[in-house]
Amino acid sequence: AKTTKEVILLSRWEAASLYEKEFTKLIQSLSLHDCSKKIKKVVGKTWEPYRVFLRPIRNKLNQTQKEIESCLKENREPKKTLLVQSVNEIIQPLNDVYNSLSSVKCQIIANGIVLDLIRRAHTFGLNLTKLDIRQEAARHYKLITSVCKKLGIADYSKLSEEAKIKFLSKEYKSKRPLIPQNIKLDADDNETWTTFKMISESPRECLGAYVISMASNVSDILAVMLLQKEVGVKSCLRIVPLFETLSDLQNSHIVMENLFKHSWYVNYFKKNQEIMIGYSDSSKDAGKFAASWAQYCAQEKLGNIATKYKIKLTLFHGRGGSVGRGGGPVYAALLSQPPGTVNARTRVTEQGEVIQQKYGSESLAEYSLGTYIGAVLEATLSPPIQPKKEWRNLIDEMSILSSKSYRRYLNNDKNFLRYFDEITPKNIIGKLYIGSRPAKRKQSQDIKNLRAIPWVFAWTQIRLVLPAWLGTTEALQLAAKGKNKLILKDMLYRWPFFYEMMDMLDMILTKTNQRVIEYYEECLADNDLKKIGRNLRKNLSLLIGLNKKLIPSHIL
Known part of the structure; x- marks a missing residue:
């Protein structure tokens, strides 16, 4: 909460400066x-009415910077009366100046520097960009469980999902507050509760959405609604469930359909819903091939559910920079989405490691934004074809086989994770200050607690790039059998989704380097780990051969 508050203030300072x-x-x-x-009435008699009219807001912007600098230095709350509280304080005087200039036949000036600044104010708002809040569902669950225990209410953790939904809905609609303001909580719960308090104290236009990581139930979403209400948030942040594991992606449409049955929730957000699709963790959970197909199917089903309940759906793609985390060319990725799921709007994460190459200069930024606009328009007006039944059947089988193979490596061989720990520079990467979050969710050796970024970076460093291809060998072996080979060829030529997936695979395979992998093993591995390495490199060599055999040479 403290860091988030500081980021908001720094953003407001930068905006005020500009x-x-x-x-x-x-x-x-x-x-x-x-x-x-109108302006004459405000400024009185003066030869420079516009200058006199605009100086007060200019002075307040300067005052805003000084107050933010002071409160950050002294570690205190800012005095709200000294700050610009809304972008309307900036836009309104600009509109008055624009209308005044237009009325005295100075439209050229009005439509130049004045209109340009009005547009920038509407675009960038009070703090340049709205800040999303993100927290794991388990933290909200733990907080509500603790509150119920302290208040002597039924044990929340033992309630069924249906009972949790009923409890949360009832408490949200109740005029009586559930959580006392002076309640004593442990460190983790207090951090979660303080974050919600920070939301209630911050200007609404500084904040965007509340993203719930590892969302898997309706109660995960309603819990955030209740907690916002309890801290006195007048206009709740829109709630964005993030479905990121394979099972959560597969069940996402069921969760959202159950949520849409609660009219009070749907009506509160005026039938608008944003849903985040997790790429990094789903790939770490099930392998790139199975995760990609699960993401495609989830979007299809979510689109159908939204249509059924007349919900305006926006899909938020949590894509990373690398292929193992969902990265790749934006244009091709958007044009390979399921037909009817883009609908003239989308949200995509831009990772820190790719910001410089996409927005490092004005020309690059214009090109990147133009690419997004063009891809969204094309995907909306000319969506890709619906996949044939035989394509679905084959990729279903390939996906199941790929996921089983991937998980077999991770779970069945005790030396595999030791290979990851000792051969890759995972521990060094975890100590570097290059990420926005800790390398692990919890201090545990369980692979589930490791975040996707160090997982992908570590394998990339030794040139094995394993997260982007492990499990795909077995899937392609299945596709090489009998009539499957003809179906695969048809999919490659006619299905943008599958073509894009195989195109990224081909690019990744060219980036692997078995000589580098062997050198790491020679320096760091014992005999057991070298055996793991040989098996992985054998699998990789087999995949490279299958890729060349199955994919037409002109595509390669």
């Missing part, structure tokens, strides 16, 4: 005497 510079330029440029009656 706005102040633009207002100074505007004041210097507008030396005109003629103005509207």
Whole structure:
């Protein structure tokens, strides 16, 4: 909560600094005497009405910067009266100036520097970009369980899902507060509760969505609604469930259909719903091949459920920079989404490691934004074809086989995780200050607690790039049998989703380097680990051969 509050203040400081510079330029440029009656009434008799009119907001922007600097240095709460509280405080005087200039036949000036600044204010708001809040579902579950225990209410952890939904709905609708403001909580629960308090104290226009990591039930979503209500949030942040494991993706449509049956929730957000699709953790959970197909199917089903309940659905793609975390060319990725799921809107995460290459200069930023706009329009107006039944049947079988093979490596061989720990630089990567979050969710050796970023980076460092291909060998072996080979060829030529997936696989295979992998093993591995390495490299060599055999040479 403390870090989030500081980020919001720093963003507001940066925005105020940029706005102040633009207002100074505007004041210097507008030396005109003629103005509207509205501005004349405010400034009185003066030869420089626009300058006099705009100086107060320029001064308040300067004051905002000084107050934020002071409160961060002194570690205190800012005095709200000294801050610009809403972007409307910036937009309204600009609109008045624009209308005044237009009324005195100075449309060229109005439509130039003034209109440009108005557009920027509407685009960037009070703090340049809205900040999403993200927390795991388990933290909300633990907080509500603790509250119920302290208040002597039924044990929340032992309630059925149906009973939890009933309890949360009842408490949300109740005018009586559930959680006392002076309640004593442990460190973890207090951190979660403090974050919600911070949300209630921050300007609403500084915040975007509340993303629930590892969401798997309706109660996970309603719990966030209740907690926002308990801290006095007047306008709840839109709630975005993030489905990231294989099972959660497969069950996501069931969860959302059950949620949409609660009219009070649907009506609160005016039949708008955003859903985040997890790429990194689903790939770590089931392997890239199975995860990609699960993501495709989940989007299809969620789109159908949204249509059934007349919900305006926005899919938020939690894509990473690397292929193992869902990365790849944006244009091709959006054009390979299930037909009817883009609908002129999308959200996509941009990871830190790719921001420089996409937005490092004005021309790059324009190109990247243009790519997004073009891809969204094309996917909406000319969506890809629906996959044939025989394509679905084959990729279903390939996906099941791929997932089983991937998990067999992770779970059945005790030396596999030791190979990962000792051969890759996983521990060093975890100590570097290059990530936004700790390398692990919990201090445990369980692979489930390891975040996807160090998992992918570590395998990439030794040039094995395992998260992007492990399990795919067995899937392609199945596709190489009998008539499957003809079906696979048809899928490659006619199905953008499958073509994109195989195109990324081909690119990844060219990035692997078995000489580098062997060198790491020679330096760090014992005989048991070398055996694991030989098996992985054998699997990789087999996959490279299958890829060349099955994929037409002109595509390769």
